[in-house]
Amino acid sequence: MPRMKRFYSVLGWIAIAYMAALFLYPLLNVLTTSLKSGGSFSLEQYEKVFSSAVYMKVLGRTMGIAAVSTVISLVLGYALAWFIASRRPSSQGIWLMLIISPMFMSLTVRLYGWLIILSNDGPVAAVSRALRFSQEVSLLFSNFSVIVGIVHYVLPFVVLNIYTSLKKLNPSLLEASMMLGASSARTFWRVTFPLSLPGVFAGGSIAFALAANTFLVPLMLGGPKTNLLSNMAYDATITIGNFGLGSALSIVLLAIVVIVLVLMGVLERRGHHA
C-alpha cells in the first residue's frame, strides 16, 4: 500500500526534524565546543583531559565502578529473573512488578533511603556494631556506597531484560534435555543459559551505559574522592564555567560508552556463530 507508506514516511520525517533540532543539533554543538579554543579549531581541551593525572584517574574509576556494578547487577539480576520465571504463570506479573518497583520511584528519594541505611545511625552500622565487626563504621561516601547505589538503580532494567528472554524459552527444549538424561545443572548450562544470553547482553549493555553515565548516585552517595566523569563534566561546565573542557569530558564519556556497547554487540554476535 504505497499511499499509506508515503503518508507514514511524512509523519516520520516530522519526528526526525524535531529530534534533529533538539537532540542532534545540541549534541553537535557540544562536539564543536569541545574542539574549539579561542575561536579556532584545536584539540587543546582533549590534550588537557588526557594529560591530566586527575582526569585520567577519574576516567579509570568511572570505568572500574561501571564494570563492577554491571557484573554484580547481572549476577543478582539473573537470580531474580530466574526466580520470577519459575513462579506460576499467574503470579509472575505481580512478582515482576514487586522486584522492579524501584524503577517507578524517584531516584533522589531512593538514594536518600541508602543514606539512612548506610549512615552511622543506620541499621547496617547497628548490626555490625552488635556483631563487633568494628567500632567505627563508615560506609558512606566511598566507592562501596556508590556501587550499592548504582546496582540498586540499574537492577530493575537487568531483571526485565533477562526475565523477558527466559520467558521466551521453549519449555519443550528443557523437557527434551531432561528426557535425554541430562541433569538439571547440565540442562541449565547447556540449554537454558545459552538461550538466555540475548537478555544477558541487552541487560549488561543497559547496565553499563546507565552506570558509566550516572551523575546523581556519586553526587549523593559519593564523596569528593569518588567523583565520576559526569560529575567532572558538570563541575567544569557549571562551577568553573569552562564549556570547552566540560564538553570535552562529556564527549570522552560518550565515546567510551559507545565503544563498550559496540564491543558487547560484537561479542554477542560472535557467541551466536560459535
Next chain:
Amino acid sequence: MRSALRAAGYLAIALLLLFILGPMLVIVPVSFGSSGMFQFPPSGFSLERYGQLFADDRIMSSIGLSLGIGAASTVIAVLVGVLAAVGIARGGIPFKGMLESFFLGPLIVPLVTTGIGFLIIFVPMGIVGSPVSIALAHSVVICPYVIRIATASLRQLDPVLEEAAIVHGAKEGYAFRTVVLPQLVPAMISGGLLAFLVSIDEYTVTSFLIQANTITLPVRIYQLVSLDINPVVTALAGLTIMLSFIVIFVLEKKFAIHKYLEM
C-alpha cells in the same frame, strides 16, 4: 541435600528482596518519627513533619512546577513518539536500523552531554532557567520510552485493517485517525505514563538548566537531603513512596502493566 540447596536459594532471594525494597522500607518509618533524619530505627511517633510539608511553600511550588513540566513534556513526547514509531514501523524512510538507534539515542548519550548541549543552544536564546526550556529538554529525554512501546505495539498490529480502509476510499489521514490511532491508545497511555514518571524525576539534564526560581522537585529533594539537611524532606520522601506503591499496585491490578514493560 536438595532441600538444603532450595532453602539456601529462597534465603538468597529473600535477602535480595530486602536489598531491593530496603531504601523504601526505612524512609516511611523515619518520616513518621521524631528523631534524626538519618537515624534508623527512629524513635517516637509524630505527624509533625507531614504538617510542615504541606505548609512549606518552596516544596509546594516545586511540586507544581514538576507536575506542569511533566505534563507539557509528556504531551510533546507522546506526539513526537507516535510519529516516530509509525515512521519506523510502517514508513519507507531509508536506513531504518540507524533511524531507530537515532530515536533511542537520548537513552545512550550521557545525560550530562545532553544537558551541556541544551545549555549551549538555550543560552543565546535567553531561555535558560525558564520552565519552557526545561520542558523542551525533558521532551527529548523521555521521548524514547514512548517510541519503544509504540513501535513494539505497531509491529503487533495488522496493517490489513488500514489497507481495507484505504481500499474503501478513506483518505490517509482519516484511515490513520480512525483505524490506527485508536489501536495505539494503550501504548500511548503506558508509554506516556512512563515518560511522565521519568520527567518528574529527571535530575541530571535539569541541573544544567535550573535557576533559583525554577527548582524542580528532584533538585529540591537533593538540596533538602544533602545540603540543607532539613527533616521536612522525610515526609515528602515517605509520601512519594507510599503514593508510588499505591499507583503501581492499582495499575497492575487494572491494566496488568508489566506486559508493556517486557523488552
